[in-house]
Amino acid sequence: MYWVSWNQVLASHDKGGLDVGSLHAFNHGLLFKWIWRFVSQPNAIWVSVIQVLHGARAGIDLSPLQHKGVWFNIINTFCKAKDKGIIPNHILHFKVGDGRSIHFWLDNWRGVDALKNKYGRLFHLDTEANCLLADRCNDEGWKWSWNRDIRARNEALLNDLIGKLGNVVISHGTDSWHLCLDDDSDFTVSNTRAYIDDRLLPTTDVCTRWLKVLLRKINIFLWRLAMDRLPTRVNLARRGLEIEDTNCVSCNHNFESVQHVFFACSVASELWRRVRIWLDIHLPIFMDWSEVMPWFDSWQENEKTKQKVYVIFAALLWHVWRFRNSMIFPGEALKKSFLFDSICNFSFFMVFK
Structure with missing residues (x-):
C-alpha cells in the first residue's frame, strides 16, 4: 500500500515534495x-x-x-x-559577434524565438529572407530592403520590432551559440x-519544511503528517482495510485520527502541556498540524530560537507516534512516564550534536 504518489515524492521542497528529482x-x-x-x-x-x-x-x-x-x-x-x-x-540562442553567422529572420538570436515567427508580415516583405544580421545592422543603424512600400500597419510592426531589438552591438568577434x-x-x-x-511534477499548497539538524526519517515523518498520510486506524479503514477497532490505542476514548493521536489524545495533550511549561512561551492549544505551522511562521522570534522550538515540536510528535506503535507491535514498550524526559534528551541531542 502506498500513501503518497511517486511524483509527489520526486517534487522539490517548494512544491511540497521530498526533492528527490x-x-x-x-x-x-x-x-x-x-x-x-x-x-x-x-x-x-x-x-x-x-x-x-x-x-x-x-x-x-x-x-x-x-x-x-x-x-x-x-x-x-x-x-x-x-x-x-x-x-x-x-x-x-546566438550570442552576437560580428553578425556574419546569424540569419536575421531565421535564427534565434534575441533569446526568445526566431523573429520570423513573431514578425511574419515583415519577414515576407523582406527582399532577402536569408539575410544575415550583418546585412541589416551596422554602425549607422538598421538597413532594410523591402519588396514594396511599408504601410501604416506594417510600419507600426516595424517600430515594435526596432523597439524590441534595442541597441544591438556588432563587434569584431565571431558569433557563437x-x-x-x-x-x-x-x-x-x-x-x-x-x-x-x-x-x-505536481504542486501542493504547502511547501515541505526540511530541517537539516533533524534525522531524515523524522523530516519525512513530519512531511507525511502534514499531508495526513500516516497509517492511523482511521486512515487504514478509509483505504478499505478491515479494522476491528478504530479507537485510539493510547487512550481508547476516540477514533484514532491524526488530529486525535497528536493533539487531542490524553497522552499527547499532557506532553504538549509540559512542553508549554518547559518553553515558558505563550503557546496556543493546537488541534491539528495545519494550526501549528501558521502560528510558527507568524511567531516573532529569531530564526535560531524558532529552529530549536521546531526541533522540540518534532521530538514530541515523533515520540507520540513511537509510543502509539509500541502499544500495537511487539517489542520494547515505551513507558508513558519517561516520554517527556526522552523528548528533552532527544531535542538536546538534535540541536547540539
Missing part, C-alpha cells in the same frame, strides 16, 4: 549537456565529426537531420522538449533537471 528530467539534462558541449567546444575533434555527418549546425538550429544515430536522438529529444513546452524556446535557461547563469545539468521537474 526524477530520472526523466536528469536524463534530459545529461542529453542536453552534449548540445552545450557542442556549442561551447567548437574546436573539439568530436564536434568536427558531428559536423561532417550532419552539417555545420548539426541540427541545433532545429533543421532536419539526414542521418539517424545517437546525435539524431539527442537533437530529436531536444526538439520534442521544446515543442511540449518542457524547456523554453530561448534555451538555445549559447545554451542556458536564463542569461544570468551557465548551463548545468542540475539546473536543467530542476527546471524540467518544476514543470512536470
